[in-house]
Amino acid sequence: MDASAGETAVPSSSRQQEAAHLKATLKRLRTEPRGWVFSLKLALCVVLTGTGVTLALQPVLWCRIVGVLLTGAMFAHAAELQHETLHNLAYRSSRANTVTGIVLGLPMLISFAAYRATHMRHHRDLGTPMNREFFDYGDQYGENSERSRLAVFLTWAVRFSMVYHYAFFLAHLGRSLLGRDFPGENARVSRRIRRDHFLIATTAAGLGALTWWTGNAIIVWAWILPLLLVAAPVHAAIELPEHYGCETLNRDPFANTRTIRSNRIAMWFTNGNNYHVEHHLMPNLPIERLPDLHTEVRDRIRYFHSGYLDYFVKLLRK
Template sequence: MDMTAGGAVDPAIENHQQVSELRAAMKHLRSEPRGWLFSLKFSLCVLLTTIGVLVALQPVWWCRVAGVVLIGCMFAHAAELQHEALHNLAYRSRRANAVSGIALGLPMLISFAAYKAAHMRHHRDLGTPMNREFFDYGDQYGREERSKLGAFVDWSVRFTMVHHYALFVANLGRSLLGRDFSGESARVSRRIRRDHRLVLGALLALSALSWSLDSMVIVWVWLLPLFLVAGPVHAAIELPEHFGCETLNRDPFANTRTIRSNRILTWFTNGNNFHVEHHLMPNLPLERLPDLHNEVQDRIRYFNRGYLDYFGKLLRR
């Protein structure tokens, strides 16, 4: 057994052993993905998005505003469903996970292949200086001291998601040129190129429809919901995950936050609020995370009783 200089057990190794033992003790919670349940969630997302589209295309300003908000919220919800698919927890079939994941990420310009590769590394590297996340918000975890102006810029960058859109444009260019992506295998690079070309195809198709109808369809049902609603909502969902936590600590009870929220927000975030539990057992079906929470809640260091509680405390900091 590795020891420190004084003969004591290295705390990091001891913590790793404790987490491994806990995972082994919780193995009774594991179950196979229930594809029918994910299909229901997917179908509800499509239904609500369709309703939003119909409302947004009405020639009444308040209908259009309501439609844009609903569509944007469903775009953000779809990204949370995509997260389930990239862990291969939506269906038993990897192909079904990939197909659904590609479709769910398309509205927010998210490459399923790029997100999956980056997210798996995030799970592996969280707690180390090597950790990187797919969505770049600048000061990702709130570690740096900022002036008021610097803080304003940081929050603006986060909630507009400008880095994500800039990266999409850059990666689309690489995809159209047939180039590979740094740090990714040739196979993953091919899949990333495929995803970006599919998004471009969807943008061109909706643009053509708007032109043929001599209307602003693409603006009302995609661009405004994406930039004004989906981006900020998605950033708000992701913010509590690790912000202000001990992100250089390998212990998932220290580097991640859980929020015990109501059923509606748990559905909307697709269980993302149980984030400590997800990092503790990444391959656990998301509907089992509340059960895991009941087993480990006393160990969690960063915990909030609802999103209002979290954001209220954040604003008062």
């Protein structure tokens, strides 16, 4: 269950103080980023993506289907790797994190600069009405429970298609082409957001030109179909458990966030995103140390599941 029935209420301020004290005592877990670990994860992602693209471009239908599925899954995995670079946890060099993060965001049309700025505010504002996340799914945390079946269906269709994200990208691309700054961002961050959108647009134009030159629908099979049919719903499914149905107006990370203790494959694929309480408790802790932190705090976590299957089965039963 998400939380124990009949649990004694503890004031939010007390829980915040407890979390702050806990973080102070767990500073010993902090280590410097190990670039070689991230490089191995990145290399595996590149190899699997290359394999997927190769299969997707074959003239055999089953190869194309497998290729689209694998490529799309790796696009979603790349977004999780990008999350690590946002926190400067992939490499010790800030420049290396930025360059790598920009590239990892290209397949899913994610501006590194925009994502980073919004994500840092999310960590700061979670538990308050000011909290906003980079990826907008409409009914972000499941607040609107009294709705018709049609409204519920449309809400989930919007979430898993990520149409708001594409609209958001196009709006930002248009603003970038006009050379305008972005609301809520200073001039430097706005320049970086424009840079990212120009790079994504240039990549798309390059693939479009290659498609026209070869007469083979490369951009369709190697990017558009994997993005729309696989990466978007998979990414939405990875992000859904983070805070959905939790106490998102409570500043306590043990109350506003969920952890899923899953198998090693799921932890690799989500790049440790399953340990989300732990990540919000200590955002600067390297991803590979999150299981160690989980061991220290697992008895305090209010929203916990033993695996993704367990989480989604219980969600569907609601």
